[in-house]
Amino acid sequence: MNKLIRVICVSVTLGFANLAFAHGDHERDNFATVSMAEAKGIASQEVARLIKEGKLNKSWADMPLNAAIQRVDNQRHWVVTAKEQSGVLNQQLQVFLSAEGYFLSFEVVNR
Secondary structure (H helix, E strand, O other): OHHHHHHHHHHHHHHHHHHHHOOOOOHHHHOOOOOHHHHHHHHHHHHHHHHHOOOOOHHHOOOOOEEEEEEEOOEEEEEEEEEOOOOOOOEEEEEEEEOOOOEEEEEEEEO
């Protein structure tokens, strides 16, 4: 009878131990991914801010934007791009946003 009580106690303890490690606080559940239209809108606001701060040339204002989700360092990011219209310098502006829509960085690439 004593062994039976020990087996039951150990079983109950192990059963509750699994519940102690289970939780619903996962980072992915707390954030929502923005849509492509929202990513383009956020990127255009950031481009306007960067132009105002003097970090980008005014020629990048009101350029048509393309957006795509890409994996960068094993994380999903929106990469919003704009290509130079004149084609003389053959440059491309890349604005990097998190999947949740937060501005991360930008880069002007010579193509």
